[in-house]
Amino acid sequence: MRDSRFFRVAVIGAGAIGQSFAASLFKEHIDEISFLDLRETPGFLTDERYGRLSRIHELVAWRPDVVVECAGHNAVATIVPQVLREGFDVVLSSVGALATPDVRASLSSSARVGGSRLIPIAGAVGGIDALSAAARSGLDVVTYTGRKPPIAWSGTAAAQEVNLDELTSPQVIFAGTAEEAAIKYPANANVAAAVAIHGLGFEKTTVTLIADPTIRLNCHEIYAKSKSGELRISMSNEPSPGNPKTSWLAALSLQQTVVNKVLGVQWVT
Ligand SMILES: NC(=O)c1ccc[n+]([C@@H]2O[C@H](COP(=O)([O-])OP(=O)(O)OC[C@H]3O[C@@H](n4cnc5c(N)ncnc54)[C@H](O)[C@@H]3O)[C@@H](O)[C@H]2O)c1
Structure with missing residues (x-):
């Protein structure tokens, strides 16, 4: 107190x-x-x-x-x-x-x-307490999927590989480890990093990033399988009133x- x-x-x-x-x-x-x-x-x-x-x-x-x-x-x-x-x-x-x-x-x-x-901080994602508690029993797999509208990926590496303006369906723009994701998408690394440091680390956490023209909000999904059970977290975050690139x-x-x-x-x- x-x-x-x-x-x-x-x-x-x-x-x-x-x-x-x-x-x-x-x-x-x-x-x-x-x-x-x-x-x-x-x-x-x-x-x-x-x-x-x-x-x-x-x-x-x-x-x-x-x-x-x-x-x-x-x-x-x-x-x-x-x-x-x-x-x-x-x-x-x-x-x-x-x-x-x-x-x-x-x-x-x-x-x-x-x-x-x-x-x-846990930041824009939830379930970090449960993930780090589950890590004490031994984690077998941790995956993080970040799904954002195409505009959120403008100015990133995705813009060189995909025509973001013309997407009509969800498109995977990255699949790899949390460490690789942070190098390729540094401005979007916060959630993947929070998941990595509380779970399996940067090299063993699997990350998928998606440009999705069917959504308005930034969405985060975490899946973890551990000796103590499974965990699924799904979040949809409104932007901060002061900065559209930051989750409130x-x-x-x-x-x-x-x-x-x-x-x-x-x-x-
Ligand atoms: N953990 C999460 O989930 C999460 C989510 C969103 C943002 N963030 C982090 O929070 C940071 C701040 O977000 P924001 O929306 O307030 O950004 P912002 O761009 O609105 O503000 C950043 C401020 O920091 C100042 N600044 C930049 N570099 C500095 C330095 N070296 N020394 C002193 N001041 C400096 C800038 O002048 C600016 O005023 C982001 O850069 C991001 O890394 C974390």
Whole structure:
């Protein structure tokens, strides 16, 4: 249960997820929020309720209780290791960055040096708790299928291989491991990575990505077979009001992780 002490959070990335985080939790659960963002002065950052940090050393000097990352893979590779080394726990939104072995190694050695914790969010997908519990009994197979409308794949490798504008039926645009999927589709790697790190790992998790002109929402399906039973999860996610490429649920998952896992607020009926 949370005590009544003062709680301050540094947020790396003031985009759709960062703004929604502040709007939902400021004052109700968090007393002070400061943002570190590469962009100079986006409108949101002139909001005087929030602090502004322009360098990592300012973040360190501000002594937040926890640091929240919602900035992207580059921030995970460059900023997050430094923050972990300084001894601050980091809640990670850009889970897809963990698909790169060098990034994983750098984060885990930094957390060891700093005595800090890296806390990845479940993000846009559910059932992660059941998947990681089932992993304790031994997983035989884990598959993830990501199905999105063709427009969601524009600007990705799929656009070079398939005429996305003329699709009339679902088309598989990728089949392989979670590791290969993250390399070929880095901007879509977050869900596959969440499934991989809580299940069979990047090399043994099978991923299928589909461009589907018959759907409006981003759909995620997970299948796992373990000694303790089978698991099937199916989700259809509305986009975030602030960023059509981000699932609304990802922003909510970050809030839930900080409130329940970091602040330790328990739901009691
Ligand atoms: N886990 C999930 O399921 C899931 C789902 C959606 C998005 N995400 C991750 O969350 C991230 C944020 O999503 P969003 O919708 O808020 O994106 P967004 O583009 O709206 O905002 C990102 C913000 O981060 C800032 N930024 C980028 N690189 C930075 C850096 N190196 N240092 C500081 N600031 C930096 C940008 O200026 C921008 O303001 C995405 O990049 C993605 O990796 C995760």
